Amino acid sequence: MTAVELAGITKRFPGVVANHDIHLTVRKGTVHALVGENGAGKSTLMKILYGMQKPDEGTIVIHGEQVAFSSPADAIVRGIGMVHQHFMLADNLTVLENVVLGSEKLHGIGAKARRKIKELSERYGLGVRPDVLVEELGVAARQRVEILKVLYRGATTLILDEPTAVLVPQEVDALFDNLRELKAEGLSVIFISHKLGEVLSVADDITVIRRGTTVGTAVPAETTPRQLAELMVGSELPTPETAESTVTDRPVITVEKLRLAAPGGKALLDDITFTIHAGEVLGIAGVEGNGQTELVDALIGLRHADSGVIRLADEDITAVPTRKRREQGIGYIPEDRHRHGLLLEAPSGRTASSAMSPRSPTPRAYGWTSRPPRRTPAGS
Numbered sequence: 001m002t003a004v005e006l007a008g009i010t011k012r013f014p015g016v017v018a019n020h021d022i023h024l025t026v027r028k029g030t031v032h033a034l035v036g037e038n039g040a041g042k043s044t045l046m047k048i049l050y051g052m053q054k055p056d057e058g059t060i061v062i063h064g065e066q067v068a069f070s071s072p073a074d075a076i077v078r079g080i081g082m083v084h085q086h087f088m089l090a091d092n093l094t095v096l097e098n099v100v101l102g103s104e105k106l107h108g109i110g111a112k113a114r115r116k117i118k119e120l121s122e123r124y125g126l127g128v129r130p131d132v133l134v135e136e137l138g139v140a141a142r143q144r145v146e147i148l149k150v151l152y153r154g155a156t157t158l159i160l161d162e163p164t165a166v167l168v169p170q171e172v173d174a175l176f177d178n179l180r181e182l183k184a185e186g187l188s189v190i191f192i193s194h195k196l197g198e199v200l201s202v203a204d205d206i207t208v209i210r211r212g213t214t215v216g217t218a219v220p221a222e223t224t225p226r227q228l229a230e231l232m233v234g235s236e237l238p239t240p241e242t243a244e245s246t247v248t249d250r251p252v253i254t255v256e257k258l259r260l261a262a263p264g265g266k267a268l269l270d271d272i273t274f275t276i277h278a279g280e281v282l283g284i285a286g287v288e289g290n291g292q293t294e295l296v297d298a299l300i301g302l303r304h305a306d307s308g309v310i311r312l313a314d315e316d317i318t319a320v321p322t323r324k325r326r327e328q329g330i331g332y333i334p335e336d337r338h339r340h341g342l343l344l345e346a347p348s349g350r351t352a353s354s355a356m357s358p359r360s361p362t363p364r365a366y367g368w369t370s371r372p373p374r375r376t377p378a379g380s
Contacts, residue, residue, distance in 0.1 A: 002064065003028040003188040004049065004080075011044055018044040020213045022058070027207040028159065031189045033203035035196065035273035037232055042192045043085075046159045049190075050082040051075035063155075081150025083160040087142050091135035095275055098134055099149050106152070120151050124181045139336055140171040143149035146180065160254045164198055168285075170331055176202045194232070196225040220370075233294070251313070253299070253330075258308035260294055268294045272308070272367050286320050293335070300332045 004026040011019040017043045018223070026032040036042050047053045049060065051069030060067050063077045069075045072082070073225060090096050100113050107113040114130045121128040126144045134142065150158055164172045179202060193199050199206060206218040208231045216231050258272040269291050276282045286292055291364055297303040299310060301322035310318045312328055326332075334340035351364070 001028040002026070003062070004302065005061040006045070006049065006062070007059050009045060009048060009055050009060075010049060010324075011041075011053060012056050017212055019048070020057070022209065023211075024051070024186050024207050024214065024216050026190060028063075028187045028188055029183055029205040031183055031202055033190055033191045033193060033199040033206045034209065035192075035194055035199055035206060035228060035232060037194065037310070038211035040209045040232070043161055043208055045180075045209070046161060046190065046192060049075065050080055050159060075151050076155070079154060079156035080159070081153060081155030081157070083143065083146040083150060083161065083163060085162040085165060087146055089134045089142060089145060094131050094133055095128055095145050095148075096130040097136075097146060099130075099152050103153055117148065122146055122153065122186070140167055140174065143167070143175070144178070155187075157190065158182065159192070160189045161192045162194075163191070164193065166194060169289060173196060180288065181373055196228045199228070200225065248276040248278045248280075251275050251311075252278050252280075254311040256309045256311075258295075258298060258310065259306050261306050262297055268307075269298065296332070300330060305313055 002025055005038050006022060006024040009019050009024075010017070019322070022041070022045055024032075024034070024045070025246065026212040034045070044053065048055050049069075051072045051074050051361070054070070062080070067074075067078055069078075075082075077371055083090065090101070093101070094253055096117060097109075099117055100109050107116045108373070117128065117130045120350075121125070124147075126148055128144055128148050134145065137145065147160075163175060165174060176198075182189060183204075191199070191203060200223065201220075203220050206220060206223065207214055208216045210232055213232070218228060218231070244355075245299065253276040255272055255274050259267065259270040261267050272295060274282065284292055284295065294303060298305050301317075301320060305318060308318070309316060309339075312330065314327070316327070317325060320328075321350070332341075334355070
């Protein structure tokens with residue numbers, strides 16, 4: 001049975017055709033991957049399916065019935081839910097408040113809503129706690145809240161836009177387990193990605209978009225990542241050349257016996273020692289909550305170590321402020337760039353310090369933090 005069918009979808013913007021004569025068929029109870037290069041038109045197509053954009057041409061058929069969406073509310077009524085690449089959550093609200101916001105008529109805002117959230121969380125293995133503030137959640141947990149939001153509204157087809165872009169491998173595995181649970185319950189998932197290995201491991205069907213139009217479909221069991229990539233770019237991929245190592249013996253950053261404790265005294269980091277040499281890439285692996293975030297915060301100066309030493313070349317920078325570390329050449333790209341790395345309301349050409357306003361979030365990369373007021377959980 002077909003859950004979603006898009007036929008001849010075309011969408012034009014001034015000076016550009018974002019989508020042209022796109023065809024997509026999603027079977028019920030499957031994960032359907034939509035792949036293509038950045039700018040290929042994947043997100044525009046899904047915004048059309050979710051009612052955020054209206055197509056100039058083409059038809060949308062949901063469970064055998066042709067429909068026309070004027071807004072996301074129309075799509076939600078038809079069982080379409082979308083989890084955006086950049087999450088749409090309010091930090092200073094609880095998980096429960098975020099989930100019920102805008103859908104208070106479904107199950108209220110108290111005990112009944114809490115029971116429904118717990119039921120959905122357990123049913124699909126999401127592990128969501130209703131009364132936790134969203135600001136206290138990591139990236140993977142926030143994504144599960146977004147999935148829960150669309151399930152709470154009755155979605156039977158979920159659109160996931162680049163869901164693994166901000167996840168570490170262990171979190172990707174957990175997400176794929178969640179998707180298999182959804183599929184087993186008869187739900188359909190449209191999985192937008194350009195990570196071909198992940199696509200081949202989780203998808204039942206694959207549609208490839210190039211320059212705004214569909215150029216082919218693929219069955220994962222009969223396709224290789226290289227074949228998919230060549231279909232995406234429209235040409236044979238060059239064979240990479242083996243380059244000589246760039247690693248030198250010159251230390252750039254040295255960390256010795258670094259220790260960082262939480263306010264209650266619990267060690268967040270303990271006896272951390274390593275050296276990064278010029279020309280070297282150092283990987284730090286671990287599941288969420290094991291100190292990676294705190295370690296990076298200590299390196300950039302957002303948290304101050306209780307003991308130990310951090311050196312940049314031969315200089316001790318353990319107590320040096322964040323701004324000076326940046327001026328000395330240490331850069332920082334946070335795991336959640338929108339929350340902690342950007343002033344979204346400011347033009348890109350303005351500096352963080354000159355762009356600050358009471359309404360703008362402040363990036364942690366400059367040593368500032370933005371802490372919304374805590375709220376009492378709804379229904380308590």
